[in-house]
Amino acid sequence: MFIGTEKLSHIYMPGTPYATKALEEVSFSLDRGDFALLIGPSGSGKSTLIQHLNGLLKPSGGKVIFEDRELGSDSVDLLALRKRIGLVFQMAEEHFFSETVYDEVAFAPRNLGLDEVKVEQNVKLALERVGLEWEVVHDRHPFQLSSGQKRLVALAAVLSLQPEVLILDEPTAGLDPGGRLHLFALLKSLNQQAGLTVLVCTHHMDEVADLADSVLVLNRGKVIMSGPAHDIFARRQEFNKLGLSLPEVTEVMHCLAAAGLPARTDIYSLEQARAEINSLKRRLEK
Amino acid sequence: MKNRPEIAIETRKLAYHYPGEENISSPAVYGINLSVKRGEYVSLIGPNGSGKTTLLKLFNALLAPTDGEVLVEGISTTEEESQTEIRRNCGMIFQNPDNQLVATTVEEDIAFGLENLELPSPEIRKRVNRVAGELGLEHLLKHPPHLLSGGEKGRVAIAGILAMQPSCILMDEPTAMLDSKSRQDVLGAVRRLNREQGLAVVHVTHFPEEAARADRVVILHQGRLIEQGPPALVLNNLQLLHQLGLQGTASSELAALLRTDGFSIPQEILNCQELVQSLCSSELKN
Incomplete structure (x- = not known):
């Protein structure tokens, strides 16, 4: 298995009156180079699931697997893992904290202890991959950019580690239609040209349904459908019953x-x- | 809501510059003359950075005009002693619900504004239960908001505003994080109050399918109001929309493509039903 889970369960605030079972025995797997969609109603456990995939949350039960190995709790292991599996949060630009686009994108490679020459190379490459011009943006304050550009900087900040897997939580929330099309075209090329494995978690299917190889549908913390995109999308009535739309x-x-x-x-x-x-x-x- | 003026919001030659913006010649909004009637549902569209959010903030006195004026129910937003009144009448729903959830449980959060108004407890309880019912939040009343899903948080934020019984509601992409059922729940609840109680609505959205349901669509571009009218007209002006990086609804886009292929389809197509009806009654009659 390249990346996936086996009977993964997660309980928030265990042992309190607010204990909530967010995931229940979730099993799925992705092959290297897949473009997958993770969908499900609000509260179905999507964000919880993806936070397990790069070790931000630890399972209450079951396992997370990457390249046939179970994620351990060893911190060295996790650091290496987070370099290879990049996670772009919802509205990631709200977490910006640097004075320049360069520093923002350089944060993660610097944290890994790369020397500044290598850091600059990574930053240049990451900005190039998201289509932002080095000369125009690297010196600017991130808050001076448009929403679409900020989102691209957030993506570049993750790409600066040159991950093999890219996981995105609602990557187009708040973007205008032009920005949405641009971002999905970019993800498509990262997947098809650069061979990144991509997992997108989204409620808005219009621009992305056509790009997906496989689909995983969660409801109330359980996997209720998973398989090739065409097979899953053919189950329209079940979709509508869940309050999802094609x-x-x-x-x-x-x-x-x-x-x-x-x-x-x-x-x-x-x-x-x-x-x-x-x-x-x-x-x-x- | 008797005795309320016919015009909920009116702007005259409204302009706003953000302080410290280097380019004084390009204000965030400029020369806006717009009025929103009681009971009217206006959707505001435009590319990222076109001034939509700035305009909403000017409407409920979070920002004061640099030039021109904003009248809410006839009262200027620059009159400081009226600002509390204006903000109560004109409730704002922000893009990211995390920015407006303040309490430790959902019910306290919904009650927050009402407690500030010093309403009697039974009345607060009644209103909280009513809006919770309308937005499907009854089962979450005792839960801490930060552990809810994005969609649930969005509904809590809206419940807190609706509990204040405003005469006007300003929504900044309220559905960006919601699944399709929650989108319908939230927009359905707002639409019902709009129809039944004359709530005026200004809804900023990047989704043409949502704008299509408004009474009037207004397009902003570079801070200026460049087009407005009924959705069937504005959202079928695809040449203008595309030029701005916007889109029509999927059905209007598809209708336009089919027209260039020689299909005879009326100009004013907005949704799936209209398109299918038109196709079945002419081109695809069997």
């Missing part, structure tokens, strides 16, 4: 099918929908 273009195709038309419903992007409706029209005309 992309709007997928809904359009389902509505056409419900109206008695022989429309394909495994459609997740505008261009796919456009092609299928054109093809449907030709098929009907014959």
Whole structure:
């Protein structure tokens, strides 16, 4: 197994009246190079799960596995792990604390004790990978940037460690439509060109459904669906019952099918929908 | 809500400069003339950095105009002795609920504003229970807010505002962290109060599907109001939206693509139902 969990459970505030079972025997695995989505209603345990994957939370039961080895509690082990598994929090730019973009992105590599020449190399590469121009941004105060740019700096701050796995919690929250498209295009290229394994936790399926290889659905701390994206998205009624939604273009195709038309419903992007409706029209005309 | 003025919020030549901004020639907002009627639902869209949040803060006297004025129910926000009154009438819901949750349990949090108003306990209890019911929070009343999920926190923040029975509610991307069911719960509750009790709503959103449900859509760009009108018109002006890095709804975008492929589809498509109905009644009739 590359990365995943076996019967992972987590209880918040155990032994108090507020004890809450956030995860219950969650098992899943990702292959190297996967682009996976983690979805589920609010409160289903998504954020709790991803915090286990780089050792920020310790299991109450079960295991977290990375490259066939169980994560131990040894601190050296965890440091190495967090270098390889990068976690981008929700609204990560709210945690910025440095005076310049350079210092913000350099924080993690410096913490690992790299010399300043190597740190600068990493920072340059990370900014380049997110498409921010070194000359324009490295000297600026992070708070002077636009929301979209701040989010990219937050991503660069994680990429500066050159992780192999990138986990993102609601990476597009608060971004405008242009910013959302840009960020997802970037994640796609990090996945396809640079070979990063990507796990995105999101409520907004419109831009990302088309990119996913596999999907994990949590509800009340348990895995209720997991598998290839096309198989999971085909279970629309179960989705709706959970209060989740598929992309709007997928809904359009389902509505056409419900109206008695022989429309394909495994459609997740505008261009796919456009092609299928054109093809449907030709098929009907014959 | 009788005897309240017809106009909830009115701005005249409103402008605002952030202090210390190096470029004095590009104010955060400029020349805004806008009025929001009682019972009206206005959605405010625009790219990141276009001045949407600044405008909301000017509406409830968190910021004072650099030039021009803001009248809330006829009272200028610069009259210091009226600011408490303005903020009670004009409740603000911030993007990130963590920024407005203050108490140690959900019920205390919802009651916080009411206690400040020195209302009698039975009345506080009644209002807390009512809004908790409306937003599906009954089972969480004794829980500490910081251990709730993002969606639950969002609903607690909104409950705390609605309990004050404001005449106007300002929402800054209230659904950025919510799942699709919580989005419907929250926006549904606000919409109901808007319809039934004449609550005026200003809703900043990056989701065209949400803007599509407003009575009026207003577009901000570089601090200026550049377009406004009914959603069916504004959200189908795709040329303008794309130029600004914005998008129409998935259905309006798909309709536009199909029109260029020769489909005859009316201009004013906003949602899945309208698009499917149009396709079924003409192009895909079998």
